[in-house]
């Protein structure tokens with residue numbers, strides 16, 4: 144543990160907070176990007192019946208040698224839901240520097 148590590152971690156947390164604030168402003172401007180409210184359904188990933196949210200995902204299909212681009216709606220339960228960058232960043236300010244460091248260590252090991 145060095146002074147540099149502490150400095151880096153707190154700087155990192157500060158920039159994460161700045162990101163979260165920016166994203167907050169964006170969220171107010173563009174409500175359409177909010178996932179819909181959860182409802183009962185079957186998760187497209189684990190196929191369990193659960194409270195699911197709809198997510199728009201971009202999909203590229205290769206059919207008959209031609210690429211087609213489309214947006215598909217997928218339903219995911221809370222566990223399988225892809226985390227948006229805003230949601231991940233919103234979590235960061237609640238973490239202590241120690242927790243952030245542990246997360247970063249895990250990320251380096253490829254556990255995340």
Ligand SMILES: [Zn+2]
Pocket residue numbers: 186187188189190191219220221222223224
């Ligand atoms: Zn699921």
